[in-house]
Amino acid sequence: MTINLSEYRAFSSVREMDHHAQQHQKSIKPIYFDVYNLLKQHSCVVTGVSYLKNRTIAELSGKSLSTVKDHIKYLIDNFFITKVNTMRVIKGGKGANIYIINSVDRRNELLDEKNRLSQTGYRNASKKDGKTLSQQAMAYVKIKKETIFFKAIKNSFTVTGSRKHKALISRINKIMDFRACPDNVPYDIYMSYSAFLSDKQIATLYSMIVAQTEDCNLTGEEINDIAEYAFKGLLLAMRRHYKDGAAPIKNMFSYTRKIARKKLVEIMDERTCCNNLDLSAAMEKWANTSLPKLHEGLADYVY
Numbered sequence: 612m613t614i615n616l617s618e619y620r621a622f623s624s625v626r627e628m629d630h631h632a633q634q635h636q637k638s639i640k641p642i643y644f645d646v647y648n649l650l651k652q653h654s655c656v657v658t659g660v661s662y663l664k665n666r667t668i669a670e671l672s673g674k675s676l677s678t679v680k681d682h683i684k685y686l687i688d689n690f691f692i693t694k695v696n697t698m699r700v701i702k703g704g705k706g707a708n709i710y711i712i713n714s715v716d717r718r719n720e721l722l723d724e725k726n727r728l729s730q731t732g733y734r735n736a737s738k739k740d741g742k743t744l745s746q747q748a749m750a751y752v753k754i755k756k757e758t759i760f761f762k763a764i765k766n767s768f769t770v771t772g773s774r775k776h777k778a779l780i781s782r783i784n785k786i787m788d789f790r791a792c793p794d795n796v797p798y799d800i801y802m803s804y805s806a807f808l809s810d811k812q813i814a815t816l817y818s819m820i821v822a823q824t825e826d827c828n829l830t831g832e833e834i835n836d837i838a839e840y841a842f843k844g845l846l847l848a849m850r851r852h853y854k855d856g857a858a859p860i861k862n863m864f865s866y867t868r869k870i871a872r873k874k875l876v877e878i879m880d881e882r883t884c885c886n887n888l889d890l891s892a893a894m895e896k897w898a899n900t901s902l903p904k905l906h907e908g909l910a911d912y913v914y
């Protein structure tokens with residue numbers, strides 16, 4: 612039997628689901644939130660719906676199977692999620708469960724219904740409407756699906772308005788994503804690292820590097836060499852963390868300052884070495900000058 616998860620879709624977008632999840636987080640006890648968040652993370656393909664076995668949830672969350680069952684029971688009993696059981700046709704028995712993230716409004720409705728049932732008596736209320744809470748939850752999912760479907764039909768009849776709206780949204784997104792080279796950063800450095808760092812990070816890092824070289828009387832080319840070395844070292848360290856599992860960088864600014872300082876010391880050492888060589892060459896030239904020529908030069912100068 613093929614299970615069509617789209618029939619249980621609870622939200623029209625991931626953003627809408629995240630909004631309701633943030634509201635739920637205020638009500639869920641912290642000890643149970645890890646399992647709820649894991650279900651939410653696996654509910655992005657079909658928004659609000661996940662299809663997982665309890666054993667899989669236990670492996671992903673690092674919890675025992677019994678703990679996972681207790682946590683899921685809490686989430687169901689408090690109407691944060693709705694569970695739909697499935698059956699294996701060929702092998703028989705229960706299959707993986709379908710978990711539906713309830714919206715805030717739906718949870719409030721179910722809580723009100725639960726309170727009403729507790730006041731009037733569960734048996735009498737069941738006779739009146741003929742539906743259990745789980746059946747009512749599934750009915751709500753069906754209504755939600757129909758609402759999303761009719762919204763799609765409505766949008767298809769307003770193609771022109773929809774296109775204008777999409778064009779406006781696209782233009783706004785492009786404006787929000789617009790980036791420009793900071794005034795204090797050389798353009799070639801900005802273009803080299805803008806794909807990996809934000810404009811503010813690049814500007815702050817470059818200003819920090821320049822500040823370290825203020826009293827060193829360096830040329831612009833030398834300062835840019837230090838900046839290139841520091842930015843490259845930072846990204847290589849980040850790549851080692853994400854790709855090879857190396858230790859993460861706790862503070863990118865202090866790390867970059869350390870690399871820039873190392874390069875600055877190398878440049879200053881090279882300058883000192885060159886000055887020493889120039890001084891040695893002058894001393895050697897002075898030592899090789901003959902005394903008569905030296906006296907002649909002095910005599911011409913004196914007389």
